[in-house]
Amino acid sequence: MSNAYRRILRNFFLIGLAFAVSSGCKRDEPATTHTQTPDYATPIRAALNQDRSAGEKFREAAKTDKLAAVRDYLQALRQIDLRACPVDFQEAFLKHRYAWEELLPFMEKYDGYTGDLVAFFELGSAIINNQSTTTEGDREVARIRKAISASYFEVEKIALRYGVQAQH
Structure with a gap:
């Protein structure tokens, strides 16, 4: 290879290097240094606290x-x-709310339901796993209870x- 070609290649290399340095390309910094991750902990905590407060009122009422x-409670x-x-939290919370929404038609359908609703929801799987749920209403409540529990777990x-842990 002649000296002229070497000089041309060297000049292209130096020009490319100068361009890379002048454009701010740095090896250790990510390309998105100007954007920050939103603080989702605060709004999630606020939503969970509102839910907890509404749940306490529900249990009393x-x-x-x-x-x-x-x-x-639904309101x-x-x-x-x-x-x-964040979107994934919104979706999970809405699924939880929709699971609760199924309880209202059940209660209207079985007007005069005599079960202790608060105790039923607090006892959880011990009642659900009891195979003595023989009536249609019992099976429907068990299904709704499972949906509410599963959605809240999510x-x-x-x-x-x-980074947010729900307070019970």
């Missing part, structure tokens, strides 16, 4: 009027603003991904 307690869930939360799991 259910002692006197179960149907009104469910309606009020409180609908009012929780999830827009600042809400808690996603919240943990963002």
Whole structure:
């Protein structure tokens, strides 16, 4: 290879190197240094706290009027603003709310349901796994209870991904 070609190649190399350095290309910095990850912990914590507060009111109100307690709880869930939360948390929380929404038609269908709704939801799987659920209403409540529990587990799991643990 002649000296002229070497000089041309060397000049192209130097020009390319100068361009890379002048354009701010740095090996140790990611390309997205100007964007920051949003703080999702704060809005997730706020949503979970609102849910917990509404749940406490629900448990107290259910002692006197179960149907009104469910309606009020659902209204409180609908009012929780999830827009600042990450999409996966929003979706999980909405699934949880929709699981609760299934309880209202059940209670209206079985007007006069005499079961202790609060105790039923607090006892959880011990009742669900009992194979003596023979009536249609018992099976429907068990299905709704499972959906509520499973959806809330998903809400808690996603919240943990963002560093937030639900308070019970």
